[in-house]
Amino acid sequence: MGVLDLITGKRQLWRGVHVPEFKDQTCHLPIRRMPFAPLLVVPLSQHAGNPAKAIVKAGQEVVRGEPIAEADGFMSVPMHAPVTGKVDRIALAPSARGDLSPAIYIKTYASASQEILYGAPQDIETMTGEEIVRAVQATGVVGLGGAAFPTHVKLRVPEGKHIDTVVVNGCECEPYLTADHRIMLEQPGKVLHGARVAMRAVGAQRAIVGVEDNKMDAVEALKLANGVRSDIEIQAVAAKYPQGAEKMLVKVLLGREIPSRGLPSEIGVGVFNVATLAQIGDLLPNRQGLIERVVTISGPGVTKPGNYLMALGTPMRFALEFAGCTDQAASVVLGGPMMGAAIGSFDVPITKGVTGILVFTHQSVNGRAHMFPCIHCAACVDICPMHLNPSRLGMLARKDRYEEMESDYHLSDCFECGCCSYVCPSHIPLVQYFRVAKQMNREKKARV
Amino acid sequence: MTSTTVIQIQTSPHLHAHRSVDMIMRNVVYALLPICAYAVWLFGVSALALLIVSTGACVLTEHIACRISRKESSVGDFSVVITGILLGLVLPPGFPLWMAAVGGFIAVAPGKMLFGGLGFNVFNPALVGRAFLQAAFPTAIMTYTQPLADHRFSEFIASTLAIPLMKAAPVAALSSATPLMMQKFDHVSSLMSALLWGQHAGSAGETCAPLVFVCGLYLIIRKMMDWRISVSMLLGVAVFGAFFHWMNPAQYPSPLVELLSGGLMLGAMFMATDPVASPVTPRGMWIYGIVMGLITVLIRFLGGLAEGVMYAILIGNALSPLIDNLTQPRTYGERKAVAP
Numbered sequence: 185m186g187v188l189d190l191i192t193g194k195r196q197l198w199r200g201v202h203v204p205e206f207k208d209q210t211c212h213l214p215i216r217r218m219p220f221a222p223l224l225v226v227p228l229s230q231h232a233g234n235p236a237k238a239i240v241k242a243g244q245e246v247v248r249g250e251p252i253a254e255a256d257g258f259m260s261v262p263m264h265a266p267v268t269g270k271v272d273r274i275a276l277a278p279s280a281r282g283d284l285s286p287a288i289y290i291k292t293y294a295s296a297s298q299e300i301l302y303g304a305p306q307d308i309e310t311m312t313g314e315e316i317v318r319a320v321q322a323t324g325v326v327g328l329g330g331a332a333f334p335t336h337v338k339l340r341v342p343e344g345k346h347i348d349t350v351v352v353n354g355c356e357c358e359p360y361l362t363a364d365h366r367i368m369l370e371q372p373g374k375v376l377h378g379a380r381v382a383m384r385a386v387g388a389q390r391a392i393v394g395v396e397d398n399k400m401d402a403v404e405a406l407k408l409a410n411g412v413r414s415d416i417e418i419q420a421v422a423a424k425y426p427q428g429a430e431k432m433l434v435k436v437l438l439g440r441e442i443p444s445r446g447l448p449s450e451i452g453v454g455v456f457n458v459a460t461l462a463q464i465g466d467l468l469p470n471r472q473g474l475i476e477r478v479v480t481i482s483g484p485g486v487t488k489p490g491n492y493l494m495a496l497g498t499p500m501r502f503a504l505e506f507a508g509c510t511d512q513a514a515s516v517v518l519g520g521p522m523m524g525a526a527i528g529s530f531d532v533p534i535t536k537g538v539t540g541i542l543v544f545t546h547q548s549v550n551g552r553a554h555m556f557p558c559i560h561c562a563a564c565v566d567i568c569p570m571h572l573n574p575s576r577l578g579m580l581a582r583k584d585r586y587e588e589m590e591s592d593y594h595l596s597d598c599f600e601c602g603c604c605s606y607v608c609p610s611h612i613p614l615v616q617y618f619r620v621a622k623q624m625n626r627e628k629k630a631r632v
Numbered sequence: 633m634t635s636t637t638v639i640q641i642q643t644s645p646h647l648h649a650h651r652s653v654d655m656i657m658r659n660v661v662y663a664l665l666p667i668c669a670y671a672v673w674l675f676g677v678s679a680l681a682l683l684i685v686s687t688g689a690c691v692l693t694e695h696i697a698c699r700i701s702r703k704e705s706s707v708g709d710f711s712v713v714i715t716g717i718l719l720g721l722v723l724p725p726g727f728p729l730w731m732a733a734v735g736g737f738i739a740v741a742p743g744k745m746l747f748g749g750l751g752f753n754v755f756n757p758a759l760v761g762r763a764f765l766q767a768a769f770p771t772a773i774m775t776y777t778q779p780l781a782d783h784r785f786s787e788f789i790a791s792t793l794a795i796p797l798m799k800a801a802p803v804a805a806l807s808s809a810t811p812l813m814m815q816k817f818d819h820v821s822s823l824m825s826a827l828l829w830g831q832h833a834g835s836a837g838e839t840c841a842p843l844v845f846v847c848g849l850y851l852i853i854r855k856m857m858d859w860r861i862s863v864s865m866l867l868g869v870a871v872f873g874a875f876f877h878w879m880n881p882a883q884y885p886s887p888l889v890e891l892l893s894g895g896l897m898l899g900a901m902f903m904a905t906d907p908v909a910s911p912v913t914p915r916g917m918w919i920y921g922i923v924m925g926l927i928t929v930l931i932r933f934l935g936g937l938a939e940g941v942m943y944a945i946l947i948g949n950a951l952s953p954l955i956d957n958l959t960q961p962r963t964y965g966e967r968k969a970v971a972p
Contacts, residue, residue, distance in 0.1 A: 196741065201649070204647070283738040308688070320843070359647065379844050414638045432849070432963060444963065444964075444967055480903075512638055513639060514638075514639060514640055515639055515641075515646070515647055517644070521644070522645045523644050523645070523648060524646070526641045526642050526646070528639070530639075548823070553648070556652070556709060557749065557750050558753070559653055559711075559751050560860065560908050560909075560910065560912050562907065565912045565914070569964070571963050571964050572961055572963060575911065575912050576912070576956075576960075594963045594966070602644050602645035605645050605648070606648055606649055607649050607651070608649060609652050609663075610653050610751075611652065615645070616643050617645070
């Protein structure tokens with residue numbers, strides 16, 4: 185806790201930027217289910233780690249919730265059928281990254297009840313930590329905050345490490361996105377239940393939920409659901425981007441820094457997103473699999489923005505037509521506007537890591553602004569949440585001195601939040617330079 | 633959305649703060665305008681002509697330099713307008729116009745464009761111009777006139793219209809000393825009210841420190857100028873000035889007088905804060921400001937000149953890359969270096 189926190193009486197991020205929120209468009213809209221698309225595309229690689237291995241064949245009928253792909257090793261998760269239907273084929277499908285990757289195409293039975301008949305109850309209270317890890321892997325849950333890192337991997341504490349605190353990330357600091365907000369508001373019990381499962385698995389005695397103070401109703405809902413139990417603390421933090429980044433939130437809530445290139449477990453912390461925990465709290469007791477998620481569809485290019493509960497594998501075209509995407513659409517971004525990737529095809533499906541779909545119009549898309557030389561105004565240095573020197577890094581990048589950026593200026597610590605590009609008055613694409621530099625360094629390393 | 637909708641692919645971030653270099657530079661020009669207006673009120677048409685000539689010379693030089701190097705003219709980013717106005721403001725109001733034009737050329741051609749234009753100059757261009765003029769025309773630049781002369785709006789100060797390379801004879805008769813000169817060479821203190829209202833001899837825009845401060849405050853509030861540099865430089869002068877005053881109150885005036893006199897306020901608010909030539913690291917900015925404050929005090933009290941802000945800032949500019957290198961921020965989560 186710093187001096188500023190004492191003056192304002194609130195925990196907050198020192199660096200970072202205040203970005204316009206644009207959350208009003210959807211934050212008051214309850215989660216609604218989106219109908220099932222006639223054809224779903226379930227990629228086998230929706231998470232960090234090894235792609236899942238398909239266990240169904242073309243022509244096979246599947247029941248909603250049934251496993252259709254198995255995990256390939258510990259660093260992988262299984263997939264489950266998002267609808268009752270028939271496997272059409274296993275073929276390549278476009279991904280958000282722009283390349284093609286194998287996916288299971290499932291034709292939806294239009295007349296099926298779409299009831300989840302798969303699954304069986306299990307008693308979490310009697311399970312050991314390792315059993316919980318295995319059970320979470322079987323649900324196929326990955327980090328739903330965007331990273332899509334397999335959750336069970338984070339639940340297994342590395343040898344010789346001790347985790348004392350579970351940090352629950354309810355910041356949702358990206359503009360436009362309100363899915364986590366609605367989940368905390370509508371399903372606070374599931375979030376807290378999921379948090380207690382995580383605490384049991386890692387052996388932590390306490391948890392802290394960090395929620396930005398632009399969602400005080402969510403704070404109240406969580407406090408009400410928590411009642412008088414003291415193992416979980418709900419903490420409002422002053423809204424600022426990128427507070428939802430795990431490194432930032434841990435520092436704000438606990439004053440601890442995750443070491444460079446290290447994991448939160450090194451400082452005794454496990455960090456989980458609220459949507460992830462809500463799914464665990466929901467799926468684990470019934471031994472079910474992750475088949476749907478809440479996605480915010482928003483932006484100036486849609487007429488029916490909202491928070492939609494969508495089957496995984498729903499094609500973007502179907503989702504956008506349902507949300508009333510206008511002819512003015514000029515750019516579609518998956519995730520938030522600060523870190524999300526623009527997609528190049530309407531055939532990209534919804535995957536486990538998609539937090540939002542934002543549609544920008546020609547008026548709202550950033551035009552190609554005139555780029556000025558760096559005037560050393562230090563705006564980027566002042567806001568970099570990692571305390572890097574983006575000004576210097578940018579100058580080195582322009583001279584292709586990528587290795588120096590890494591060896592002398594900590595390039596690999598940059599987590600690409602985009603604050604530097606956001607504030608730069610010269611419109612220098614700093615974070616974009618850094619992505620290129622990192623890629624060049626990776627390729628160079630691979631060649632050696 | 634139709635089957636033929638074309639979508640663009642751009643990399644994140646997809647939002648941008650609505651700020652740009654030309655917007656910031658334009659606001660600096662706005663902040664300088666009240667200072668210009670006050671200078672014209674104090675010194676009349678001579679100050680007006682001086683500002684027009686110095687700004688015109690700077691803008692023209694940059695435009696021609698861009699033409700010669702076959703680049704798009706960079707005049708539109710307004711940084712050269714600031715250089716021109718600042719140069720006019722730090723010259724004596726009766727300064728010969730042709731010399732001001734030469735100063736403008738030197739400020740922009742070798743001071744800025746030769747380094748590569750905006751963002752690449754090592755020194756503040758306006759001060760490069762003034763330093764050249766001080767070396768080339770030492771008499772003219774030390775010749776100050778009293779403000780609020782009777783016919784200042786109808787008549788030029790005699791030296792203003794001096795013909796190039798001819799001796800400007802009538803200057804000496806009208807010359808008067810600035811408060812710092814009187815303090816240093818004659819041990820005469822100026823009235824506080826004269827200092828506050830800027831009604832004393834001095835460079836065109838430096839006389840009224842409170843006005844300069846308020847104009848700088850506008851930029852600080854709009855977050856278009858770094859307050860840390862201004863504050864640390866003023867603090868440096870105040871602290872070191874107080875030390876000298878405490879040692880020998882008879883010889884050295886109080887720090888308040890130091891803060892209000894000479895070009896300090898204009899330098900600390902508008903010239904030391906030139907982002908291009910100052911450090912970018914937070915710690916570096918404080919060190920930079922304090923070093924400049926110290927040098928200002930040393931020149932004023934121990935050097936041969938009455939005023940030292942210009943050299944203090946130029947030395948600070950020269951040190952700033954070094955300061956930057958020595959004050960790189962500690963990265964979040966940085967591990968302590970392990971001995972190999």
